[in-house]
Amino acid sequence: MGRTSLYINSVLTPIKHELAATGPEEHSDGMFTVQAAQHALYASFILDPLVFGIFGNAVTSAMSPVMHNAAFKFCGMPHHYRTFQSSSLVDLDAIVRDPNFGGASISAPFKKEIVSHLDYVSPEAQAIGAVNTLIPLRSRKLQSLLDRNRAGPVVALFGDNTDWIGIHTCIKRHLSPINAVRKRTTALVLGAGGMAQAAVYAAIRLDVKTIFVYNRTFENAEKLVDQFNGKFFSAHNIDLVANSSGSCRSGSITPPNQKTGPIAVRALPSIDEPWPAGIDPPTIIVACISRVSENGGPMPKIVLPDSWLASQTGGVVVELAYNPVDTPLLQQVRSLSTRGWIPVDGLQVLPEQGISQFELFTGRKAPEHIMRTEVRKYVEATS
Structure with missing residues (x-):
């Protein structure tokens, strides 16, 4: 019935904003800030x-x-x-x-x-x-x-x-309404490593049905294609922000609530070739290419051919590299801003x-x- 019950309480604990909690009388009204309640939980060894x-x-x-x-x-x-x-x-x-x-x-x-x-x-x-x-x-x-x-x-x-969540969030946040995902929407992933896998999955969770992969080593791109092409995917929700205090918490692991597929994933053999005929140019592009090669030397600078950036409504390009932040690809995308292209650097992901x-x-x-x-x-x- 006192202040202690406030920070041990498991539901609807009354709190106030830290800007309203100043001076020695900050707890005089019987209410905590979130930060004060947290300090109390740890100080009490809960x-x-x-x-x-x-x-x-x-x-x-x-x-x-x-x-x-x-x-x-x-x-x-x-x-x-x-x-x-x-x-x-x-x-x-x-x-x-x-x-x-x-x-x-x-x-x-x-x-x-x-x-x-x-x-x-x-x-x-x-x-x-x-x-x-x-x-x-x-x-x-x-x-x-x-x-x-x-x-x-x-x-x-x-x-x-959570790599895919960072990519998914940035795409969704910057994709303009005119480029909302539709049946003919195409995504392009550059690279074939672990982050490229996450990028393909992020596109799948955005409900993109056609995804292309380009990698300097075509065999690695084909391995990534085999992992996702023609597959169906289900997603579960795990409520991991359910418990907040030391009290017993009710959290739940729910059954699948989303299913998508089959997904068409294809590998592009060369960056010098034109975009495949009969397929819309990509409006979602994610670059997952490391800045350092396997032998320790710098990777070649990636700049996309015009036909790969021929979308009439532009799109969003997410560059996962951030050291340095500015890359040749982002510079290229910024030069196309009047055509609707939006660059997203790695520091946002x-x-x-x-x-x-x-x-x-x-x-x-x-x-x-x-x-x-x-x-x-x-x-x-x-x-």
Whole structure:
């Protein structure tokens, strides 16, 4: 019946905005801010400080720690996000055994390799064939996924993929109404790696039925085509932002609520060839090509032929590379802005997938503006 019940209460907890909570009397009306309630939960040992991080072989300069730590601080969570640089997936075992392990972002080259080491994989990650988000479970039941922000022995692992969400969000946000997805809409994905897989799946979830893939190595493009071409896809919704306090929470894993297919995916053999006859030029283009080749040298600059950009209504081009932000492809797209083409750089995609990761990690609604702003500020300060 007092203030303690406010932050332990599981539903309709009264709160006030932080701008209305100033001075020593901020709790005099019996109401908390969200941040104060969070501090109380952790100070009362109802929830536990956890360690998160990004795991990969080249993550020392990753922007994820800046983004996630700023989000934790804003939300009043004493969690910490760091980098875990390694050349072997074996090193992940010691990290996972830590009772205070809260989750990890999985980076290259382990997104595919880690799938076989997991107890549960989301339908989206299964369809993509790659995992970029690792969540520890404190019991063998998948339902324990809904009980986060608590320390304890990790007995199982759940994998998900938020890369596709970042791509999907940016396409949907920037695709003009005249280019709304229709039966004849075509998408083009440049590249054939893990991010290209996520990009194809993002286009599928946008209900695009015809997708083309171009990659310098045609055989790799064909492998990506084989993974998706002619397939049907179902999507599940897992309510992962259902629990907020230490109280028992009701979360649900729902049956499939969306089905699409069959999807037509084709590989383009050469960038020098004209766009296939009888098929509308793409209005959705996603570039997933690394800036560094396998031998360590720079990748060739990608500029698309005119026939591939012949859409009468323009479209949206998403460039996933962000170091540097400005690429020859984005420069080309900006020169076509009067024809309706809209460029989207990688710094817009990065926080969108991170926002979904934060919500998977914590079960809390992410402070989206904070995360987007921190990414931009970091780049401006280091460029």
